[in-house]
Structures are given as C-alpha cells and as structure tokens.
Amino acid sequence: MSFNQPLGGNEMPRFGGPATMMRLPSAADAAGLDACFVGVPLDTATSNRAGARFGPREVRAQSSLLRPFNLGTGAAPFESLQVADVGDVAINTYNVEDSVRRIRLAYQQLLAHRVVPLTIGGDHLITYPILQAIAQKHGPVALVHVDAHADVNDTMFGEKLAHGTPMRRAFEDGLLLPKKTFQIGLRGSGYSPDDFNWSRSRGFTVVTAEECWDSSLEPLMQRVFNRIGDDAAAGMRRALNP
Amino acid sequence: MSFNQPLGGNEMPRFGGPATMMRLPSAADAAGLDACFVGVPLDTATSNRAGARFGPREVRAQSSLLRPFNLGTGAAPFESLQVADVGDVAINTYNVEDSVRRIRLAYQQLLAHRVVPLTIGGDHLITYPILQAIAQKHGPVALVHVDAHADVNDTMFGEKLAHGTPMRRAFEDGLLLPKKTFQIGLRGSGYSPDDFNWSRSRGFTVVTAEECWDSSLEPLMQRVFNRIGDDAAAGMRRALNP
Amino acid sequence: MSFNQPLGGNEMPRFGGPATMMRLPSAADAAGLDACFVGVPLDTATSNRAGARFGPREVRAQSSLLRPFNLGTGAAPFESLQVADVGDVAINTYNVEDSVRRIRLAYQQLLAHRVVPLTIGGDHLITYPILQAIAQKHGPVALVHVDAHADVNDTMFGEKLAHGTPMRRAFEDGLLLPKKTFQIGLRGSGYSPDDFNWSRSRGFTVVTAEECWDSSLEPLMQRVFNRIGDDAAAGMRRALNP
Amino acid sequence: MSFNQPLGGNEMPRFGGPATMMRLPSAADAAGLDACFVGVPLDTATSNRAGARFGPREVRAQSSLLRPFNLGTGAAPFESLQVADVGDVAINTYNVEDSVRRIRLAYQQLLAHRVVPLTIGGDHLITYPILQAIAQKHGPVALVHVDAHADVNDTMFGEKLAHGTPMRRAFEDGLLLPKKTFQIGLRGSGYSPDDFNWSRSRGFTVVTAEECWDSSLEPLMQRVFNRIGDDAAAGMRRALNP
Amino acid sequence: MSFNQPLGGNEMPRFGGPATMMRLPSAADAAGLDACFVGVPLDTATSNRAGARFGPREVRAQSSLLRPFNLGTGAAPFESLQVADVGDVAINTYNVEDSVRRIRLAYQQLLAHRVVPLTIGGDHLITYPILQAIAQKHGPVALVHVDAHADVNDTMFGEKLAHGTPMRRAFEDGLLLPKKTFQIGLRGSGYSPDDFNWSRSRGFTVVTAEECWDSSLEPLMQRVFNRIGDDAAAGMRRALNP
Amino acid sequence: MSFNQPLGGNEMPRFGGPATMMRLPSAADAAGLDACFVGVPLDTATSNRAGARFGPREVRAQSSLLRPFNLGTGAAPFESLQVADVGDVAINTYNVEDSVRRIRLAYQQLLAHRVVPLTIGGDHLITYPILQAIAQKHGPVALVHVDAHADVNDTMFGEKLAHGTPMRRAFEDGLLLPKKTFQIGLRGSGYSPDDFNWSRSRGFTVVTAEECWDSSLEPLMQRVFNRIGDDAAAGMRRALNP
Numbered sequence A, B, C, D, E, F: 001m002s003f004n005q006p007l008g009g010n011e012m013p014r015f016g017g018p019a020t021m022m023r024l025p026s027a028a029d030a031a032g033l034d035a036c037f038v039g040v041p042l043d044t045a046t047s048n049r050a051g052a053r054f055g056p057r058e059v060r061a062q063s064s065l066l067r068p069f070n071l072g073t074g075a076a077p078f079e080s081l082q083v084a085d086v087g088d089v090a091i092n093t094y095n096v097e098d099s100v101r102r103i104r105l106a107y108q109q110l111l112a113h114r115v116v117p118l119t120i121g122g123d124h125l126i127t128y129p130i131l132q133a134i135a136q137k138h139g140p141v142a143l144v145h146v147d148a149h150a151d152v153n154d155t156m157f158g159e160k161l162a163h164g165t166p167m168r169r170a171f172e173d174g175l176l177l178p179k180k181t182f183q184i185g186l187r188g189s190g191y192s193p194d195d196f197n198w199s200r201s202r203g204f205t206v207v208t209a210e211e212c213w214d215s216s217l218e219p220l221m222q223r224v225f226n227r228i229g230d231d232a233a234a235g236m237r238r239a240l241n242p
Helices: A052-065 A096-111 A124-138 A166-172 A197-201 A218-240 B052-065 B096-111 B124-138 B166-172 B197-201 B218-240 C052-065 C096-111 C124-138 C166-172 C197-201 C218-240 D052-065 D096-111 D124-138 D166-172 D197-201 D218-240 E052-065 E096-111 E124-138 E166-172 E197-201 E218-240 F052-065 F096-111 F124-138 F166-172 F197-201 F218-240
Strands: A035-040 A083-088 A116-121 A141-146 A176-186 A205-208 B035-040 B083-088 B116-121 B141-146 B176-186 B205-208 C035-040 C083-088 C116-121 C141-146 C176-186 C205-208 D035-040 D083-088 D116-121 D141-146 D176-186 D205-208 E035-040 E083-088 E116-121 E141-146 E176-186 E205-208 F035-040 F083-088 F116-121 F141-146 F176-186 F205-208
Touching (some): A035 A052, A035 A096, A052 A116, A096 A116, A096 A124, A116 A218, A124 A166, A124 A218, A141 A218, A166 A176, A176 A218, A205 A218, B035 B052, B035 B096, B052 B116, B096 B116, B096 B124, B116 B124, B116 B218, B124 B166, B124 B218, B141 B218, B166 B176, B205 B218, C035 C052, C096 C116, C116 C124, C124 C166, C124 C218, C141 C218, C166 C176, C176 C218, D035 D096, D096 D116, D096 D124, D116 D218, D124 D141, D124 D166, D124 D218, D141 D218, D166 D176, D176 D218, E035 E052, E052 E116, E096 E124, E116 E124, E116 E218, E124 E141, E124 E218, E141 E218, E176 E218, F035 F096, F052 F116, F096 F124, F116 F218, F124 F141, F124 F166, F124 F218, F141 F218, F166 F176, F176 F218
Parallel strands (some): A035 A116, A141 A176, A176 A205, B035 B083, B035 B116, B141 B176, C035 C116, C141 C176, C176 C205, D035 D116, D141 D176, D176 D205, E035 E083, E035 E116, E141 E176, E176 E205, F035 F083, F141 F176, F176 F205
C-alpha cells in the first residue's frame, strides 16, 4: 500500500497549490485514514483578543513549508500512516453553545472511523466537545494539557461555556482520568491566591511554568510517560485497530 | 452655566491623558447630560472578521485629535450642550442573546435621563437593542441607515440575532416607521437577485451606492430632510425637554 | 442541469472551509466547465517589490466574502455557467523563461476544453504566455489592457522576458489585433519623453489616466464596445461552443 | 554640458544601489547645482504622532521608482537642470530652538549658491527657518501653502516654535508677501469658531478644503498664477542667474 | 478598610471599560494611596526611534489582562495596599528642558503624599527629574538600574538633557548613593573602548549582560539585596509612614 | 594613518544622513580598503517568501545604531582597519544564472584588491558565486556555515541554481576544503530520512541544532578553531598582505 504524501516543493512551489495542512490531500471524511487534520475555527469563547477563527487557515498556509521527515527525531509519519486533511468543522459563530454541539457531532462522525484526529484551533473551549466525543467512544482518558492557564473556572461572565472552563466541564462530565491528567506550564496572574488548587484537589498533576524553567524537560516527560505511556500505547492500538 | 469641554492640547499632549471620546470628562451615568458617548464593544455577531470589540477603545484614542469647533460647518456643540463619555456597555462576549439583553437594559437606563446617546460600536447587531430601548421610550422612529448591506436577513446560520439581521428584527418588533426609514449606500454581492426587495416591500426607501456615485448628495439629503426633518426636530426637543 | 454554487455563509463560516476562489468547488482540470479560475503565482519578473506569488492564495482567501449575485449589475453567473477553481500553475520560481513555457503549456491544456479561463496573478509577464495559448487556439485577439504602464519595453536589464515587456512580445508574435487593442490608464514617469509612442505607432489605442479622471467612463466603454463588442460576443460563443 | 541623471533600473535594480532622492548622485554641497534635494528629519515639533524624522530616508527609498520623464505633463527636468541630493540637515533632536537655528544656517549655506532647494521633511515647523534663509537672500516671498491647517497659532503649549506656528512666525518676521500668500486645503476642527480669521485678517488668501471638493482645481490654479506667476518666474530667474 | 481592586473580567470584558493601569480606579491625586501608577509620555529625548509617548496609553491597554494575584510569587498587592492610576504628567513635547521641570514638579506634588509612585514611560531621561523629586524628599537613594546602556554621557549633540545622560546628571546632583547604585545588563557597542568606566570610577556596581547570560540571577539578586535590602525596607516604611 | 570612522550620533542624528553600513563612508571600489561591506540584493532563488532583495538596504538602515567599539568583546575594528561600504552588486533580478555570473564578476573585481569583503544578502545562493571568486584567488577554503539547512540539494525544481543548492555546487567545483567545512545549526524537516548524509559523506562536519541547545557553544567553537584557526589567520594575512 502507498500512503498520501505531502505535495513536494519540486512539483508545485510552496506558495502555490492547495493550502491543506502540510500540503496533504483533502478528504471528505475520515474513512480509511489513520490520522486526519481537522480545523475548528471557533474564537467566540475568548475573553480578550479574537482572531483564532483564522487559525486553521493560517496554520495550513504556513505548514506549506513542512517536509515529510523530521530530521531531529527521525519521525517519518507518511511511511506508515494514511493521513489527510478533512477540512473544518462548521461552527456557528453566533452561538457558543450550538458550536459546542456541532464540534461534538463532527468528532463523533470522525470517530465512527478508526482515525486519530489532530485538531487545528480555534480557542481553548473546543477541547471540551472534542473530549466529549472521544470519551463517548473510548471512556475517560488521560490528558496532557500544556497551557498557561488551568481553564478550570466554573463560569466566566456567568457562562458555563467559555475558553477558561473546558477542563472543569470535562472533569464534571467524567471525561478525564484525573490521576492521568497533567497540566503543564501554568503561570501568570489569577483571581485568587491559588487558581491551581482546584486542579490539584481533583487529582490532576500541576506543573507550573516556574518548575519548567532553566532545566531539562526530560525528567518531566519521563514522569508523564511512566504514568500514561501504557494507556497511550493501548489507546493508539485501540484507535487504529478497533 | 458652563459646559464640559474637550481637554485641550495645550493642557495635556494629545498622546497623554485619559482616552475618553474627544477627551471629554467621564460620567458614571447620563444624569444632567444633553448627549453622551457610549461604547458597545460587541463583535461576536459578525460573520467574518472580528475586532470591532476594540472599536470603542481605538475610536476614543484617535478622537484625541478632535478640537471643539468644526471649521467647515460652524458646529460648536460644546457651546450649548452638556456632553460626557459614559463608558462601555458590559456586553457578554460569550453569548449574543444575553448581550442584546444587556445592551437594551443599558440604553433603557441611559434613556431614563433626557440624554441623546451617541454610540461607538461594535458590530451592526447592536442597532437592534438600541432601537428597542429608544422605541420603548419614544415609540417607532425614523431611521437613516448608511451601510453597504440592508441587514434584513431573517436568520444567519439559523440564528435570529446576527450582524445581518437587525433591521428585520427592528421592523418585526414595530420599532421603525417604514415610510421614514432610509437605507443608503447598499451595494455588493448577495444571496438572491435582489436582496433589497424585502426592504422596499416593507416601505423602506432604498438608495443604492450606485445612485450616490458621481453626483452631489445634497438632493438626497434634502429628500431625507423633507420626509423626516420635522420628526427629527420634534424628537430632539422631546429628548432634551421631556 | 444544476451548476456549481459558492459555498454559502450559512453552511460554513466564511473564515472556514476550503479557500478556493469564491468558495467554488475545486476541479482537477477544465473538463465540463464554462469558466475556471486559475492561479499563476509568478512574481520573479517584477522590477521592484515581489510578493504577488502569494496573490492567488490571498485573493482566494479574501474572495470568501463574495456571494453569487451582483446586486448592482444584476449579474448571476452561477445561474447559467459551470464554474470551478482549477488551482495553480506550477511555475518555476527560479527560472522566468521556464515559467513562461510552463504557463503556456498549462493554458494550452485548459484551452483543450471549451472553457474561459479567469486568471489570478502573479506579475504582468504572465499575460504573454496566456496570450500565446489563446492565440494558438483562436488566432490574434482583441485586448483591453487596464494598467499604469504600457509594458512594451523591448528588454529590461537586457532580458526579453520581464514584467515590462509582455505587450511588446505579444505584438511581435502576432498575438494581438492592434486596431482592437486598448491600453487604458497609462500614467506616471518614464524613460523617454513619450513611452506610449510605441503603442500608438503599432495601432494600439492609448487612453491615459489623465483622460479618465473626473468624467464618466461610459463613453470610453462605449468606444471599446463599438470596436470589439461583436468580436467579444463571437469569441465567447466560439469558446463555449467549439 | 551633460546633466546628472537618475540611476536607471537597467543599470541597478531599483531595490539596490544608493537610496538617494530619485537615485540622483549625492553632492557634498550645492555648488554647480540648479536644484538640490535636501532632507530635514525634524519631528520633535509635532503635537501628536512622531515619525517624520524617518521621512527623508523613506521618501528617498520610495523615490527609487521614479523615472526621469513625466509622461502626463511632459516635464523633463534632467534635460536642462543639474540636480543632486545634498543629504540631510543635522538637526538637534533634543532641542527645537537649536534645530531651527541649524536649519536656517544650513539653508543659508545652500543659498550661497544659485540653487533652488527642494525639501523632504520633517514636520511643518521646518518651513519657518527655510523661509528665514530664503527671505534673507531674496526678501519677502510669495507662498503657496497646501495643508489642512493654517499653522498660524501664536503658541502651542506656551512655545513659539511648534508645528502649528510657522506661518505666524514667518508673517511676524516679514518673510511673506501677505497678498501673495495662499493657504489651500484648510479644514477640520479647531479651537475657535474660525481659526482661519487670523490668516484672512493679515491678507492671506484662504481656500478651504470644502471649496476644493467636487470641482476642477484649474480655476484656483489660474487665480494663483495670475497673482504670483510673474513673481515666480522672476524669482526662478533670480535664483538661477544671480 | 477595603482596597481598590482591578475591574474584573466578569464585570466588564477586558476589551471594554476604562483603560487605566491594571483596570484600577482613576484618582485625581495621590491622597490616601499607598502606591500609584503614573504615566510620563515623553519621547523627545530619544536619539533614534520615537514612539514611547504612546507608551503609557498602550501599556495601560495591554495591562487589562492582568489579574490581582501573582500565582508564581504569591504576591497579592491589592490585599494590603491602596493603589490607583493618577494619570499622566503633562509634559511639554516641544521642549525637553521644560518637560524635565514639569516632571519634577509633578513628582514633588505626588510625593507630598505618602505614596510610592510606579512610573510608565516614556524615554529614559524621565528618570532624572523623578530622582530629583525623590531625593528632595528622602535624600540620596540606592538605585537598581536595569538597562542596555549606562546613560552616563556628559552630553548628547551638545545637550545636557537627553536619554543617554540621566545617570550622569543624577550623580552630579548628588541624588544617588554610588555604593548602592547597580547598573545591570549593560551591553552593546559604544563610543570608546569602555563606556562603563565612568560608572565604575564613581563607585557604581556594573554588571554587564554577558555576566548575566546562561546562569541563575539569584546570586546577583542576593548581592543587591545584601547591599540595599535594609535601605529599601527602611525607605518603604518611611514612604508609607511619613 | 587615520581610518574611516562611522558617522557619530553627535554629528548627525542616527535617523538622518547617508544610510551606509554602520554609517561608514561610501567607496566606489575596494582600493585601499582592508574590509568592505557589499550588498547582494538577490532573492529570486528562494523557494518560498521573497523580500531579501531589500535586505541590504534595511540592514544598512538598522546598522545606523552601531557604534565603533564592541563593549563585550573589546573589538575596535576601526582603530586598525580601513573599512568602507562599496554598495550593491547589480544583480539581474529576472535571471538567476546571469545573477550568479554578475556576483562572481563583482567579487573578482573586489578581490583584485587586498580587501576582505563582508556581504549583506540576499538569499543563500549568493554564497556560491562569492566562493567561486574567493577560491579563484585563494584556492579551496575552509567554511563555517551556520544555517538551518545544509543547502546541498542537487537540484530544486530541476534547477542547479537555487537557494538550496550552493554548498553542493561549491563542493562540486572544488571550492571547499571538506575536512575544514562546518555546517552548524542544521534542523527541521526534510525530503529523506537524513538530508544531512550527503554533507557527512563528503567529509563536512555537521552539527545539528539539537547538539547546540542547552549548552555552551564554547567547546564547539574551540573544535572549529583547532581545525581551522591557523588557516583563518594565514588567510587573513594573505588577504591583507598579498
């Protein structure tokens, strides 16, 4: 079997041709794919600057520079995986709640196939409906969440659905395995002396940005791997051989 | 009586000092004001590019260059009117419907005073709740609407509240006097052979951009004035001498 | 028969979905199409600022705002024509001469079908190979060329192929009907007292920018129409009913 | 005699080579020149946004696109005039008063030759010391001043020297012929009902922007020409044949 | 007693509301405040690029993202301090010397209260008049100066007051305790083999950027603390309990 | 003998005066110079984003901030070397092959003098003709190449001359001493499992970006110095004392 390959720079200049992710072929759905790129252009759940709605389009445009082999890690994904770009979820830009429903449905349709979806956002709220669809298929999951903020607010401006609440919603819905949930890189200013206490009290592992500075990240990654490596491998097997 | 004056460029450089509209004083509410500037930083009802949420802040910053007399028209508003900047409406950036409610309430509070509000947006949906508050106080009103689009869609993406629907909502709620409603500057591409038919069929006067090109706008303005000049004068008197 | 329609803003937000021209479907070639959009991302023939290589991509992205009906002219192209976006010509960004060959070949392939191609450039040199392919099929053609410059230099920096030479090359190759060639909008500074003499001496009609200022363009368009209207209609018939 | 010519785009690409005005040769002083370009990078007399200090550099960079003949007017300056770029005046960016002195001295040195200087600014205050040097040599002069503002303030922030005061200073110093002074394009908002009264009361001819809109500028230019055409011609003869 | 709190993101979106520093209340003067933010929009003492005049406005706008607790350090300033934004000093943008006088006077007025001022600049010259006002009240002070440049030039372009001279002026006026003056981060190119010798010869402690690279800054901060920690604590007590 | 000195910021503000490299004098050729700055504004050999054609102009503009002494290293180049800016090579922006020829010729002319040229590019292809001219004079040379890419492709889009091929061309022409060629900083994605094998197989020393991260670069620089320090010193002597 031969796998989809990124359109090469010697066939079409990198500034031309279809602006799909990594210049991979488009696909109408996830049938027959091992992995798929999918865009979720939602940014109406942000509290300050909007614009991530153009994220999927711009990330794809910039990805035209990527070539198939990673010379640092040796990764050669297109030697053994069938990957395509399945386009964007049609979010409802006027209605956050309906967008959450639309994202969940779109991922349920994707996950009806044996695919691993890779998402291009979009603001952080999109994590919640994606986790809903994943947990519906696979049960609660481990999570490695790299972010400046814990996103565990109960509400923002009185709303349950905002870019600062998805991890709380996911916990409440039982979508996460708390002992296998890592929040890495948390930092900055907050509304209370310790905005990270909620995460810790639910059993999440919190690693602040300060703990990451000026030292190798390898021991941290080893801790993560020890805790969830087996799950990840099993999950990947399950995803690709359902 | 002395009236609020814009902070002069010889008292504080134009790049310093409080960035209120035209460098007028701030006011906590509209009490005692003839006119007030108010910002409505909503942009989550737009269909393409967001960013108008920063409109009130940036319009105010740029307005620091304005001086009190208009040398072309002779207008001298601060010789006879008490004007201040009453700040922004606290819209709910995660929820368009709730924002509409919040804007309506904020204008109801402003209009409890004898003030004429001047709005800095924000996307076009904000016109609807502002008209709701105005009509609640004054009854249906004349409207001069200068825009590229008629904004009379029934729904956008299935939603009744979006930046392309406010004139339809206003008509349905009986907030407008159709014979005294002008839509000026309409142009561009549309979803049907004539997107402006709805407006015309309801009695609005439609003046396309093409009709405005390459000729004086004075005859058009005279038409508008003939139709609604008396109403405007009466309305202004009513607003300022309730 | 039903025709391709632009993807509507109520099906997919305008900032999402495939960034084809006017959100039309993609097509692998011109078979079955009445008209096609094609990008030619060449900018290595420019004498000063490059960047038009990103022109096709960016024009497509901005075209997402277009809707199917032109409300000013009444044009409804997608009611009677099958249109799609056939993507970009794979120009050779390191070699102008080879790019000219590649563009000519690509248009020969397109014109093997009964299609009318609509080009998104790219710098002005691309006009030459496009005219080569068109004249090969249809014979010499009328041309309405709207530009600040006549682009009739013999050479630039000693090169025959540059963005200031395509009209001279086209004339020399007999691709144009000089009596039916209009150059409209010429202006600016030049290398000799009258850079436009060459055009006039070959029989082209030159209309400078100064002649267009401050007056209606309708008489000019009528002149153009009187001279080439029959040819254009015949050409269009020939193109679509070969 | 042969005259300096702009460096041609076929000798050096327009993005390369020395960034002098119009790609003319540099000259250490004005000796032997009929006209010279000179930069005055002062912007510390502006009341709001600075940046014109980079004006001379950027205007020169953009001027690389200019070619020697004006195809609209037929002007061919480099057929009969010796022109060069004499560089920038070393203004004192920390001290407006000293900068005025330095500009005046620099123009006195230039005008010791029979040259006509063409200035690239810089903010509007620089007009004052340039007029000082010109009037010292030629006596009071006619002036055609195209601007949005009259620049006739007595002081700004208590200072006599600012970008809004040069025309007042020039009048007070007797540098202008008031009956031959035109201020064209005045508009906007001001500090008093008529900021232009001062100009009119001193005998200047004021033409507001409103008077220029929507009509040919030829009658206005004819008025200017009738009033000062003879002076201009005489002055030019005097400048070039002292 | 309750302290001023930053306006929360759940009361007013961060892109709306008054653009004060950290969204704190405005205050007309420093009465009753423990600390105050004050803007000094001077940039006419810079030698190259201007623009810092907009610094106070833009820093305030960006500060709208800050929340009251620092999750990394545990700092909770608004639990025990009364803080407000007292606005900008009305500098004279046309006259550096008068601006220095105005800044000194403004800080003398602020320091007539028991407040600690926190300044948003502005170019580096503003340090000099601020130190004048501080030393007038408290006597010579310790200084921790983090900068690429020592700012100890005698003159720039012949001027005593420029953004490269404030530390020299402060030393000459006896405003500093040289043994307790640290200049940290000095680097770059200079006018003589060692531009930092002047600082060292006056007893300042100079720490170059090279000494800071690739190592923890804690030992350096400990050195600073050992030398001036007691003074700082005493000074803070004195400032807040005069 | 006295050496050229950068124009000081106390003689002419840094935003004014001629925009030569480091504000050094211009020179028509390299006669009498120890080192010269030369611009090569070629960017038509790039595979994605163009713009480096403006590199020489912009690097010079920004270099106006440099002063003659490096306070970190103690370097004082203008105490013992005669340096000037010899301007730009007139590349042919429409023809990569001719540009390579022009660059080679320009460097042959420079190297007819005893000068060390310092180049401001421009894209990476320019290294090839520069090395041609250098090797013609000095024989094969050592090379320290710091880049993300090895630039050792055989062809790009079928072309031998492109920004990804110069090191291969240089090797093939025998311009390099492979054992004394270092490629430092290589990283990223590639077209094959190991794009760096070609370099290694020819004897180049490859140091990937990963090997440079999180550690001192001094041991690496010591390795380079041990291998080519003697050659560099000899080459410098040869260049300056031919």
